[in-house]
Amino acid sequence: xxxxxLYDKLWDSHLVKQNSDGSSLIYIDRHVIxxxxxxxxxxxxxxxxxxxWRLDTNIATPDHNISTDKAERDAGVAGMADEVSRIQVQTxxxxxxxxxxxxxxxxxxxxxxxxxxxxxxxxxxxxxxVVCGDSHTATHGALACLAHGIGTSEVEHVLATQCLVAKKxxxxxxxxxxxxxxxxxxKDVVLAIIxxxxxxxxxxxxxxxxxxxxxxxxxxxxxxxxNMAIEAGARVGMVAVDQKTIDYCEGRQFVPKAEMWNQxxxxxxxxxxxxxxxxDTEVVLHGDDIAPQVTWGTSPxxxxxxxxxxxxxxxxxxxxxxKGLERALEYMGLEGGQAIESIxxxxxxxxxxxxxxxxxxxxxxxxxKGRSVASSVKQVLIVPGSQMVKAQAxxxxxxxxxxxxxxxxxxxxxxxxxxxxxxxxxxxEHCASTSNRNFEGRQGNGGRTHLMSPAxxxxxxxxxxxxxxxxxxxxxx
Amino acid sequence: MKAFTTHRGLVxxxxxxxVDTDMIIPKQFLKSIKRSGFGPNLFxxxxxxxxxxxxxxxxNRPVNPDFxxxxxxxxxxxxxxxxxxxGCGSSREHAPWALEDYGFNAVIAPSYADIFYNNCFKNGxxxxxLTEEQVDILFKEMDAQEGYxxxxxxxxxxxxTDSGHVFSFELDEFRKDCLLNGLDEIxxxxxxxxxxxxxxxxxxxxxxxxxxAIK
Numbered sequence: 001x002x003x004x005x006l007y008d009k010l011w012d013s014h015l016v017k018q019n020s021d022g023s024s025l026i027y028i029d030r031h032v033i034x035x036x037x038x039x040x041x042x043x044x045x046x047x048x049x050x051x052x053w054r055l056d057t058n059i060a061t062p063d064h065n066i067s068t069d070k071a072e073r074d075a076g077v078a079g080m081a082d083e084v085s086r087i088q089v090q091t092x093x094x095x096x097x098x099x100x101x102x103x104x105x106x107x108x109x110x111x112x113x114x115x116x117x118x119x120x121x122x123x124x125x126x127x128x129x130v131v132c133g134d135s136h137t138a139t140h141g142a143l144a145c146l147a148h149g150i151g152t153s154e155v156e157h158v159l160a161t162q163c164l165v166a167k168k169x170x171x172x173x174x175x176x177x178x179x180x181x182x183x184x185x186x187k188d189v190v191l192a193i194i195x196x197x198x199x200x201x202x203x204x205x206x207x208x209x210x211x212x213x214x215x216x217x218x219x220x221x222x223x224x225x226x227n228m229a230i231e232a233g234a235r236v237g238m239v240a241v242d243q244k245t246i247d248y249c250e251g252r253q254f255v256p257k258a259e260m261w262n263q264x265x266x267x268x269x270x271x272x273x274x275x276x277x278x279x280d281t282e283v284v285l286h287g288d289d290i291a292p293q294v295t296w297g298t299s300p301x302x303x304x305x306x307x308x309x310x311x312x313x314x315x316x317x318x319x320x321x322x323k324g325l326e327r328a329l330e331y332m333g334l335e336g337g338q339a340i341e342s343i344x345x346x347x348x349x350x351x352x353x354x355x356x357x358x359x360x361x362x363x364x365x366x367x368x369k370g371r372s373v374a375s376s377v378k379q380v381l382i383v384p385g386s387q388m389v390k391a392q393a394x395x396x397x398x399x400x401x402x403x404x405x406x407x408x409x410x411x412x413x414x415x416x417x418x419x420x421x422x423x424x425x426x427x428x429e430h431c432a433s434t435s436n437r438n439f440e441g442r443q444g445n446g447g448r449t450h451l452m453s454p455a456x457x458x459x460x461x462x463x464x465x466x467x468x469x470x471x472x473x474x475x476x477x
Numbered sequence: 478m479k480a481f482t483t484h485r486g487l488v489x490x491x492x493x494x495x496v497d498t499d500m501i502i503p504k505q506f507l508k509s510i511k512r513s514g515f516g517p518n519l520f521x522x523x524x525x526x527x528x529x530x531x532x533x534x535x536x537n538r539p540v541n542p543d544f545x546x547x548x549x550x551x552x553x554x555x556x557x558x559x560x561x562x563x564g565c566g567s568s569r570e571h572a573p574w575a576l577e578d579y580g581f582n583a584v585i586a587p588s589y590a591d592i593f594y595n596n597c598f599k600n601g602x603x604x605x606x607l608t609e610e611q612v613d614i615l616f617k618e619m620d621a622q623e624g625y626x627x628x629x630x631x632x633x634x635x636x637x638t639d640s641g642h643v644f645s646f647e648l649d650e651f652r653k654d655c656l657l658n659g660l661d662e663i664x665x666x667x668x669x670x671x672x673x674x675x676x677x678x679x680x681x682x683x684x685x686x687x688x689x690a691i692k
Contacts, residue, residue: 153599
């Protein structure tokens with residue numbers, strides 16, 4: 001018998017029942033809940049007179065539409081200026097209180113973006129199935145979990161049954177061997193992967209990221225990569241367990257202790273793909289070939305090395321792609337053939353479930369230290385991913401570095417990644433952003449997003465335009 | 478859930494690839510705690526000239542005259558004809574809610590993003606997959622003929638044009654069954670409660686750390 005992939009092992013160990021019609025019943029270990037995609041699910045439970053199947057599986061926090069402004073945050077839920085948002089966050093609090101679901105409330109230590117919070121509290125552990133009504137749930141796969149986003153009907157399904165009706169996905173392995181150069185980060189690696197396979201390249205697949213580049217990467221970096229599997233079309237992204245995974249988990253709030261810890265670790269070490277496992281699709285990149293990446297268009301696959309130029313209409317192979325490029329260039333206000341480094345930025349956003357962990361804050365601070373934001377840049381938002389990241393960064397003095405450079409140090413939340421709160425772009429403004437989506441209007445109606453790494457975004461803030469962090473940091477200011 | 482068996486209706490276009498869920502229903506409308514009322518804000522940024530606000534009346538907003546679904550000939554469309562990777566991006570079920578609330582019963586495209594595709598079935602909205610060539614034929618026929626209608630038959634898994642094309646499409650048996658019968662999936666799963674409990678008891682023995690930690 002052929003060996004099994006990591007995904008096969010995770011699937012097999014959560015299979016409750018295989019139905020004759022080809023569907024399966026899969027058990028869910030961890031359900032993460034936030035304010036935006038849960039209210040209709042709780043309402044559905046009540047309408048059907050059902051109760052949650054299990055309480056100790058759920059963990060909740062508000063993140064999507066809370067303010068990142070200190071004064072407004074200090075006023076708590078009652079002080080939220082946007083009434084529609086306030087009702088939504090209050091509804092989450094009420095539902096969690098009513099059913100007895102563990103929630104880290106708006107200003108409580110532990111609160112944060114759901115995909116930062118889960119791993120850092122140890123609520124996410126290797127070998128689990130993890131779901132959340134948010135497509136970036138793939139993030140948790142960095143800890144060798146089967147983790148994916150679900151819609152609100154499935155949020156209700158998990159609450160009521162602790163299971164999902166699912167169909168097994170195909171296996172894809174993305175191997176990146178070699179080593180990446182200085183100034184090339186996990187964000188650049190995943191953007192390069194998306195550039196290669198496209199935003200639909202991973203549809204119907206679970207992706208395992210393998211190879212020396214991921215082995216050398218921190219767990220935080222693996223989260224950045226897994227997080228954006230969905231931008232390549234895959235609901236699931238994951239990395240096998242190694243010593244770094246075990247070390248990351250040890251001592252966190254919800255992980256087992258003493259003898260049960262040893263038992264868990266013994267099991268976790270089995271969570272790798274067998275050497276003879278067969279993948280349906282294989283993709284290979286070389287780490288040494290990857291330069292810092294920047295998106296120039298309105299889809300994450302519209303990405304290029306920072307040293308390159310915006311594509312031209314003549315280069316397009318067919319009419320459909322020409323039309324798509326034309327539309328993207330018009331929306332972005334760019335000319336084909338323009339150097340990426342010539343693009344000026346109006347605002348900078350460093351945060352989101354992709355890049356708001358402590359090492360992201362450190363990378364941005366390393367560039368910002370002793371420098372100042374360019375006078376042409378209107379705003380630089382630095383939004384830590386959680387209360388714990390914020391506390392750690394402040395302990396290291398990173399907040400001072402940002403403030404001294406003329407940047408705004410904010411309260412944790414999703415912020416300008418999706419602009420559900422007051423943090424948004426104006427029409428026509430260009431933003432150097434460490435978030436995950438550059439869709440039209442994503443960061444504000446008419447806003448123009450350029451995705452990149454935290455170091456690249458910090459460098460853009462200082463330079464006033466997109467710039468190659470490798471030459472910028474070493475070179476003259 | 479609303480059942481779907483057969484549908485005949487007017488076809489409206491969304492002629493671009495990679496239509497994302499932010500485009501289908503922009504983020505500000507996700508603040509609602511309801512499941513209904515998203516139709517007036519479907520494709521909000523493309524459809525109107527101003528920026529939409531949640532809860533605001535859309536009837537007097539300036540509409541974008543260049544957006545095809547605003548053309549009089551597509552008024553009342555109930556089948557959306559779209560391009561590949563439709564519904565990519567976020568998991569927001571507000572996207573199918575908005576399509577359904579607007580009046581669409583089905584979408585036809587060469588491919589869909591996985592989460593969006595899954596979400597459609599929970600809401601009585603049928604996402605039909607045809608080949609790129611077949612979708613091209615439908616776009617051409619629609620462009621050429623005002624009042625262009627299609628017939629979709631779920632039991633036989635076909636899309637039929639008045640010009641005589643019959644295109645078959647594939648979908649999972651379980652999804653088809655749920656949609657045909659408007660089944661309550663949670664109710665179905667709960668029929669397996671004993672299996673779930675047995676699995677859980679076994680898992681609690683083997684992997685006890687998965688249970689009880691979060692209180």
